[in-house]
Amino acid sequence: MIAESMPALTERPVDFAYAYRMRCACGEATDLSADDYADEINEAHIPCSHCGDAIHFGRNVIALRDRADPGLNNEELNGFAWYHTSTEPDWPSSTYAERKRHTLAQAIPPMRVREESIVRLSNLALHVGTYEAAIENVLRRMRDQGEANAKFFLFRVALNLDPQRIEAGFRDENLQPAAQLSAAELRDHGLQAVRYLNVHESPGSLSLAVAPEAITTVQSVDLDSIGMPPDHGTQLNLQLDAFQRELDQMRAGPPAPTDVPTSALERLQTRAATRRGRPGGDGGVDPAGSWRRWSSVESALADRYLQGVNAIVARGFNRAMQCRRRRGDQDVRSVADFYATRAFGLTGSSEVIAQLASQPARVLHDHHC
Structure with a gap:
């Protein structure tokens, strides 16, 4: 179904020049520049700016970059544009679960197939995050998941979440399950969404695992066609x-x-x-x-x-x-x-987002339901 327009959404600033914060055992976090992180200064150790102990920095101790992240406010989540990248042009597809189920049934040896496992894996919660996290997800999948030649699509997503059905605070992806939450697990706990600290894409940002019915409208663009003339100078x-x-x-x-x-x-x-x-x-x-x-x-x-x-x-x-x-x-x-x-x-994020925001919107669920 095509909507005449996307709901009015707020765009948050996009910044790929971000620095990091690393969590100390004392519970506080210390700033770390991207250059020092890349250089692994002092054999990947920095002193905690609070207690003075050494922090062995890395993905396992990534902390929330913005302690005042507006994504922490349940009342504001529906007003933001959220992002996702996928190789499926019709994400989130109503036929995805059945196709995933078929793939799993083919891939898992018959003697090891457990019906409940297939049902769970084919009905995982959907994930949305910042623009930066969505773009970096493409790079990670190209590097780590054998999808270097895959075609990717970028999605701009509108949500309709009940503020009372969002888990309080956020989960740390290093310490608590988030990426593999199923939609059924969310519903069993009376939730529509769980915030989590993303430690793989745009590390230190907040992403959401949401029930499929929470996504109301999406726009999409083929990342291979976003422009950028090939004149290299x-x-x-x-x-x-x-x-x-x-x-x-x-x-x-x-x-x-x-x-x-x-x-x-x-x-x-x-x-x-x-x-x-x-x-x-x-x-x-x-x-x-x-x-x-x-x-x-x-x-x-x-x-x-x-x-x-x-x-x-x-x-x-x-x-x-x-x-x-x-x-x-x-x-x-x-x-x-x-x-x-x-x-x-x-x-060119501002140009890409403008191009994406001009695309036809696809309605998945009525905002007023």
């Missing part, structure tokens, strides 16, 4: 073209003498690159030399397209792009164009 274009010629030459014949690893370090890099299947190896032709060239191109692309993105997010972004390249995309311009488009999701 004269200097970068020259570098891309030069690298393409070098790559073509390496594929055509033996590596040039300057590309032959001579030091012990280069020999180790070559063997490691071959084992990891880094692109450019092409049948064993100087994988280390090709890897060095790809690295220089990626650095140039990052300098141009990831300005204002924190070091942890930028590193995760580049790893996602490398996973896509390892799965077959070896055309330099194609790689660069895709890089620019995906980066636009981070640095």
Whole structure:
């Protein structure tokens, strides 16, 4: 069903330059810059700014970034635009549970199939979060879930939650179940939503696990079509073209003498690159030399397209792009164009959100029910 318009929703500021807060055993949290986090300063330890003890920082001790996060207010949740990313263009689909059930039944050996487990896994609560969390979810799935070449859709979501049926406070994803909550478990506790501290995407932000009926309206856009012209600028274009010629030459014949690893370090890099299947190896032709060239191109692309993105997010972004390249995309311009488009999701958020907000709205449940 298509609505004439989306309910009026408040957009929260989008920031991919965020820093972090790390939780100490004393119960307080200490600020940590993204650069220090990426560099793992002091062997990944910082002093607690409250008790002075050392905090071994990392995902396991991520704390809420904004102690005054408006998402903590039950009365405000319905007024915000929430976000989700999926490979399913019709998320959340009424046929998803049955399709998931069929997939699970095929994947789980028959002797181990338990009906209640299949029912639960095919009826998980739905998840929405900040714009940043939705975009970073794409990068995580490209890196970690074999979806480097998948098509992703970004959804803008309106909720209709009863403030009395939202669990108080928030769960820490490290300590309490949140990602695998089923819709039935929410309903059994008289809930429509559970807030949780997201420690995987936009770590330190709040996301929601919600019952499907709480989602009233969605808008969507294909992330491959959000814009970002492929003009990389004269200097970068020259570098891309030069690298393409070098790559073509390496594929055509033996590596040039300057590309032959001579030091012990280069020999180790070559063997490691071959084992990891880094692109450019092409049948064993100087994988280390090709890897060095790809690295220089990626650095140039990052300098141009990831300005204002924190070091942890930028590193995760580049790893996602490398996973896509390892799965077959070896055309330099194609790689660069895709890089620019995906980066636009981070640095062009206001344009992406405006484009998304202009899309037709799909009504799932009546706001007044």
